[in-house]
Amino acid sequence: xxxxxxxxxxxxxxxxxxxxxxxxxxxxxxxxxxxxxxxxxxxxxxxxxxxxxxxxxxxxxxxxxxxxxxxxxxxxxxxxxxxxxxxxxxxxxxxxxxxxxxxxxxxxxxxxxxxxxxxxxxxxxxxxxxxxxxxxxxxxxxxxxxxxxxxxxxxxxxxxxxxxxxxxxxxxxxxxxxxxxxxxxxxxxxxxxxxxxxxxxxxxxxxxxxxxxxxxxxxxxxxxxxxxxxxxxxxxxxxxxxxxxxxxxxxxxxxxxxxxxxxxxxxxxxxxxxxxxxxxxxxxxxxxxxxxxxxxxxxxxxxxxxxxxxxxxxxxxxxxxxxxxxxxxxxxxxxxxxxxxxxxxxxxxxxxxxxxx
Amino acid sequence: xxxxxxxxxxxxxxxxxxxxxxxxxxxxxxxxxxxxxxxxxxxxxxxxxxxxxxxxxxxxxxxxxxxxxxxxxxxxxxxxxxxxxxxxxxxxxxxxxxxxxxxx
Numbered sequence: 001x002x003x004x005x006x007x008x009x010x011x012x013x014x015x016x017x018x019x020x021x022x023x024x025x026x027x028x029x030x031x032x033x034x035x036x037x038x039x040x041x042x043x044x045x046x047x048x049x050x051x052x053x054x055x056x057x058x059x060x061x062x063x064x065x066x067x068x069x070x071x072x073x074x075x076x077x078x079x080x081x082x083x084x085x086x087x088x089x090x091x092x093x094x095x096x097x098x099x100x101x102x103x104x105x106x107x108x109x110x111x112x113x114x115x116x117x118x119x120x121x122x123x124x125x126x127x128x129x130x131x132x133x134x135x136x137x138x139x140x141x142x143x144x145x146x147x148x149x150x151x152x153x154x155x156x157x158x159x160x161x162x163x164x165x166x167x168x169x170x171x172x173x174x175x176x177x178x179x180x181x182x183x184x185x186x187x188x189x190x191x192x193x194x195x196x197x198x199x200x201x202x203x204x205x206x207x208x209x210x211x212x213x214x215x216x217x218x219x220x221x222x223x224x225x226x227x228x229x230x231x232x233x234x235x236x237x238x239x240x241x242x243x244x245x246x247x248x249x250x251x252x253x254x255x256x257x258x259x260x261x262x263x264x265x266x267x268x269x270x271x272x273x274x275x276x277x278x279x280x281x282x283x284x285x286x287x288x289x290x291x292x293x294x295x296x297x298x299x300x301x302x303x304x305x306x307x308x309x310x311x312x313x314x315x316x317x318x319x320x321x322x323x324x325x326x327x328x329x330x331x332x333x334x335x336x337x338x339x340x341x342x343x344x345x346x347x348x349x350x351x352x353x354x355x356x357x
Numbered sequence: 358x359x360x361x362x363x364x365x366x367x368x369x370x371x372x373x374x375x376x377x378x379x380x381x382x383x384x385x386x387x388x389x390x391x392x393x394x395x396x397x398x399x400x401x402x403x404x405x406x407x408x409x410x411x412x413x414x415x416x417x418x419x420x421x422x423x424x425x426x427x428x429x430x431x432x433x434x435x436x437x438x439x440x441x442x443x444x445x446x447x448x449x450x451x452x453x454x455x456x457x458x459x460x461x
Contacts, residue, residue, distance in 0.1 A: 153390040154448035156397070160390055195427035195445055207384035267426045298387075299448040317448060 072098040075172030080106030081333045082324025083178035085340030103146035150201035152297045164203040174319045174347040181325040182292045189263030197269030202226035212282035215272045223287040313343035359408040364419045371437030373407040375460045380430040387446035388429040433459045
């Protein structure tokens, strides 16, 4: 490798370290940063040169292209009325936003029969509402990143959002959670074994289950991809589709049409119980449309299953806001949109105050 | 600074009045996210609490000794005796409140 004269020596260390410079001019950086992106060496060198001593491990990837310098002002998770209104408001305030969620919008909207009390849209069907929303989003120049946030990490003054594999991470200064009503209770044993054999993200945790036997419970057809991905590493993948219709998975994935009823184990999960039998496995992946908010964002405070918010839609984590059904009843489209608006303005104010510091 | 340790060096941890070991692994996303937070807190603690990091793949015996089933796992120790643990990624405030609770 070509190293500039100013850089006599570079030490690549195994741990996840921030890059730093010793007095002798030796640059020390993490092998992970280096492996994730060869260009990160140039980037870290320039950081060190600019005297940024305690950098962080950057792994920002967008559409497969790494862009280590970008950090969104506001990341909005969810494409129901709350998320969309938050996006519209933030965009109108000229913020650099990332909107993550289903490009078809919330199923709760599209499946609705008639909506009678949404101001400006009288007696529309869910489909009509979806069309109206999409049209407005598009005309505002807002794009939906059609992915699912799997893990979100509160890093202090920014957030890291993981949508899949370890390098599929994006960063944002503020976060608006608008993922709707979280699924009713998990399976018996799910909470107990989460992180101990139970995972919500196959692409994130697949490496843990190399050569092992796994079960994947998929609540939507797109999870078939996760099962296929896992089958490349795991010795065996049992796929339990929880939806009707055809299943197209890799030939090595064994499809079992049974309903899971519980998870058993000792120190870690060992057995998936279904209405049709018991399966001894090393890992169980539960892939729902909706991850419980405190699992999605560790450290987030809930109140009776809903995200606890102030009237300004602030959560207990600074810079993290929530809006819509995720904050509790009443579950109304217009209320969700209104809260999305408040959350976006609160995030804008938060950013302004932070930048004044 | 968070010091990387191996099984043979565990004696160092026992000598600390207050210590934290971060059990982690290279392939673990939450571990990767927790690392800079611990680094920051360790700087702020300025030696009052010593921070160590052990890779579970490289130190299977140590991981077994502490019955590590899920990572990241933070083990809080007073003179080598475990006084508490936190499992999974935690934001800075949560790590600090655990330190406050356990070490005062």
